[in-house]
Amino acid sequence: MTPTGSLVYVYGVLSASDVAAATETGVDGRAVRTIAHEGLAALVSDVHGDALAAPREVRAHWRVLQEVSEDAAVLPVRFGTVMDGEDAVRRQLLEHNAERLGGLLHELAGRVQLSVKGDYDEDALLRDVVTRSPSIAALRQRVRTTPGAAGYYDRIQLGEMVASDVARRREEDEAAALARLQPLAVRARAEQPASSGQAFNLAFLVDREGVENFGRAVAELGDQVAERIRIRHVGPLPPYSFADLELAAGSAAWA
Amino acid sequence: MAVAHATPRGYLERPRPSGLADVIDVILDKGLVIDAYVRVSLIGIEILTIDARIVVASVDTYLRFAEAVGRLDIAQDDQAAGLPDLMESMTSGGAESKTKGVLEGAKEKLFGDDDDEDSDDGDAKQKSSSRRRSSSSRSGSSSGRSGSGSSRSSGSRSRSSKGS
Secondary structure (H helix, E strand, O other): OOOHHHOEEEEEEEEHHHOOOOOOEOHHHOEOEEEEEOOEEEEEEEOOOOEOOHHHHHHHHHHHHHHHOOOOOEEEEOOOOEEOOHHHHHHHHHHOOHHHHHHHHHHHOOEEEEEEEEEEOHHHHHHHHHHHOHHHHHHHHHHHHOOOHHHHHHHHHHHHHHHHHHHHHHHHHHHHHHHHHHHHOOEEEEOOOOOOOEEEEEEEEEEHHHHHHHHHHHHHHHHHHOOOEEEEEEEEEOOHHHOOOEEOOOOHHHO | OOOOOOOOOOOOOOOEOOOHHHHHHHHHHOOEEEOOOOEEOOEOHHHHHHHOOOOOOOHHHHHHHHHHHHHOOOHHHOOOOOHHHHHHHHOOOHHHHHHOOOOOOHHHHHHOOOOOHHHOOHHHHHHHHHHHHHHOOHHHHHHHHHHHHHHHHHHHHHHHHOOO
């Protein structure tokens, strides 16, 4: 019931009227094509065999979506989504979810995702944590003069105190960045920081015409925090963070 | 590279085109989710998405923080630091390079460091993608994972025995 020869990898969904030829090669080195149903189209490519070399395919997934999103609104599908043939894509994905997909496409049309990430200068951050907290400084001093094994729990406690201080700072810095940038965006989302050294990891949905204006605000923010935080402003991206539907495919799987 | 010509460059106020490292988290974690009943899983892909999640609050993290603050060169404790320690932190950049990486995230675990944001020019892309190709087998990705896990724990072991 699952003929392995006919699997398709799904990259994203866009309006049928926006379909453009993708020139990037997709996962597994296969050509990207579209499967359309009424007003919607899915970007797909064939998959053969039963394993994909994941890191390479992440790159392919990213490139295909990035290219298409340059002139069209595309809803990215979560990486690694493979469906059981063209018919499954057409009926279970596009037809069954037509209303939700169409609605979201309409909402995201003409808008792009911009990401604003802030990374702490680790040395400056930790130095500041130590010098501003007498209790952390004292414990640090004790740890430095206590031989390894004996100081083990002190070290854990020290690390925990530092971690919680860093967490508090992160909350403040994230709130400040959001307050500055959110008014310039249609929607904003604070993502989980990708590492403990990240101050914030923000995603914004911005009108294409507003990208430049938004960028100026990011640059200003960057100047304000330059001593502590290095800001990376990346985009425009397809609206990964705002294509947040969970799609059920009904009971069409009998086919 | 499709992205490279899309965005005007050279202006601070413009966002810069993404490198894979910039978007890896959203690619793995965001986007439309299709019901598991209709999704077909392929070996090699699902594994990677699990790796992307990081546990931040753990004893291991605390120990790394403790080590990082212990290595800071702070004036008031100069007399407490041993001479070799002191000399190390006086060499500029020494302290930085030692603590660098303590707070680094998942991308190195996933891909090594070749997707760093400095590699946005075409040359670096080419290089890193060919390196990727040569190392991107299923077994490669899983051994990379366990490798980073074990090096981390052996790192904290060696730290806890240091100085004894």
